[in-house]
Amino acid sequence: MKKTEIRGVWLTTTDSKVFRSQERIAQAMDLLAETGFNVVFPVVWNKGVTMYPSPTMRQTFGVEIDPMSVGRDPLAEVITQARRVGLKVIPWFEYGFASSYNLNGGMLLQQKPEWAARDCNGNLLQKNGFEWMNAFHPQVQEFMLNLVLEVASNYDVDGIQGDDRFPALPCEGGYDPLTIARYQQQFGSRPPNNPQDKQWLQWRADILTDFLARLYGEVKRINPNLLVSMSPNIYDWGFREYLQDYPTWLRLGIVDMIHPQIYRRDFNSYKAIANQLLSQFTDATLPKVAPGILMKLGNYCISPEYLVQAIAFNRRLGISGEVFFFYEGLRENNNALASVLRNGPYAQPAIFPTLADLQRSSDRDDLSLWQKIQRFLKNLILTGV
Template identity: 25%
Template sequence: MSPTVYPLEVISRPAARTATKATLLALAVALVSACGTLDFDPASEAPTDASVPETGTFADARVDAGPDATPDAQVDAGPARMAVSHPRELRAAWVASVFNLDWPSRQGLTAAAAQAELTTLLDALVAAGANAAFLQVRPESDALYDSALEPWSRFLSGTQGASPGWDPLRFAIDQAHARGLELHAWLNPFRAATNASLPLAPTHVATRLAEHAHLYGSTVTMDPGSPAVRDHVVAVVRDIVSRYDVDGVVFDDYFYPYPIAGTPYPDDATYADYQAGGGSLSRSAFRRANVDAFVHAAHLAIRAARPGTRFGVSPFGIYRPGQPTGVVGLDAYEALAADSLAWLAAGDVDYLAPQLYWPTTSTGQPFASLAAWWSSKTAAAGKWLVPALDLTKAGTTNWDLGEYRAQVSAVRGLAGSGARGATLYAARNLLRDTGGVGTLFRTELWARPALPPPLADATGRVEPPTVRLRGDVAELSHDDARIRGFAVYRVDGPPALDRWIRARTASVTLERGSWAISAVDAQGLESDGAVLTNP
């Protein structure tokens, strides 16, 4: 049933009541005159008889305008309120900078060209219905932002350490927020170089902590067993969250590197140091403990630097073979030292985005079964599941548009047990409309807008915004500096989210009809809607 919206009426009392008060006042004056001098002003002591009920309809809330009020006198008591909500989902796209996969398209672009590419990409995400961008800002222990801790990325200028002359992360945040998108900083924690043959800048962590930088295959990785390495990456996270208005931080699946057959990872030195200090864990348990300690420290740094910032990890899609029954594949728990369930149990992550890059038709890695398994684990911990879907295969065998419909449907079917949207790899496939997948999300799967869900441990209450309608323009403001933006609902029928605007946007143009505008804070908590009608 559609909620009924009532205007807040403010009217004067009937003239008969005013006349009655005047008659009583005259009798009182006459009585006092007969008895002596009047030592108080009867007008100042006259009761107002105001009556604004705590419950009931807005039509029952009436205020006495006083005996001098004309029948047209009104008191501005503010707009009515109504409860508003909608199904909330995190709808993100991964924007890869490594190898110039998504953005920038090549090294050495001018600032103007790189900025134009990025705004075009963000526009494509908005058109597809996304509400967040996961921008890779640290692909190989470098920076796509102005950093005193790490060198500029070679994927910008072509030379590691060479400044591009502008700050891509700050620009990306401004442009994303202007479009109503969240911006999550995507970091690769321990990858130091994708190509070991290329020179590293003097300020690179693999240069400064060379004893903990290991050549493994053709890449260089930093040893997670080194406290100095872990502390450095946590300092990088803290620096980003402290200086940039990012909405979230997300790590991908690269902790200990994917194993190379016949080549053990060369962490003998850090494991020997651990044993020399009295440690008794097996090497695989030692590695997991290192990653767990790192994830926990990153969580604490983020919470301390900017409360409300989301923190997520995108692990390999299989936790362990046989979980759930019938699943086969890489054992991330052993091979990558990635104990995702430990991070959930410790409350260190707000969401997991496991990389479920298999079709629903797979027998060894069935999408729906894996999604349900992950959802059961995140739900038990009170966290979100936002699985990563593979758009790079769109249009190939077993990956027609029906496959993506099935995957999104499977995830939405788990909404009651912690599933809260999806993340799409990669943004370029939405931009290029690979196999029609961009059109599918724009016109069907993400056609109706949605806000990301609130933090699972969010607390407090949010008050509605102050709204003033001037013609067709609603002017918005809020006293709480923690407000991130405003959700605009059409309420001619059941409340339906129409759009989302960031808090720095002070106004919104409304068509004719009834509207409700709520405020959303940094935790994602939403207020009631302030109701207004544009006649």
């Protein structure tokens, strides 16, 4: 019987030309299927533009699609080619609440300055080169929700995906007039100047959790079988720096699959983080986990040894899958890493889990608890207690 695993890869527009033509997309899907992958996460929201003709973007900003893709629908092309070779497709909203990278807010905040996130000095919120929209602003939330829902409604996809920017906001944000007033109304004082004050962190993280709960419900209303996948920063660093409280997301059941980004450049570091992560998951939530593994970034490329070790270690921990950042790493050195996977850990095909599979894991836990109760009662009867 085929095993069930999440074998995924992110498809980007950064440092990749896959989206430039239907032919490149078809070749990429062929390589992924031949290598043993079963799901692809194509970017659909990056650098303030979409990779599909978006009514929301057209109505809000007058820019329907990424300028390099005018006259085409790259998302539809990816879906067609992925289906041809049996791959699942979960579109990835990479930019999330970010507005631009080193562009002072870019086109989005140029047109909507009131959507800007602010730091404690009232400046446009920036972190690691990215400028941010205000993730607590109702209009910004509505805008992002509409982007997600138009993809979920109009395309034959298997789910949608958020990441380390969605839902997220750098902890230095939240000092805009709207959020300050909201905090003052609840606590009777201004937010603390220390962005990592415990109560202030949790209060803002809860707003993002509420947003995700709403998004989850709206996606399920369109199609209850669509998967809501999230790839957050690792906890609790991601909580302290980007307000991502994913243990709460799991507890509330508002994420179906989760891919914490264990982006480490050597196996020992990966192993240490993966071990720590395990304590954040229960028997019921562990099947939802497939960590993000850094395959390529700039001049870095994962070694074949580390690649194989990481997958083997995941399986030893009871983790059935991983997602690689990103596709171009498979093609380095004449498809060397693709060959390693195809001839090694991914040699045998694996079925991508359905939502029912992920939910059945919880049922099994309930059943085993019920069996324990029955056994306990039976022992009571037998011992005459």
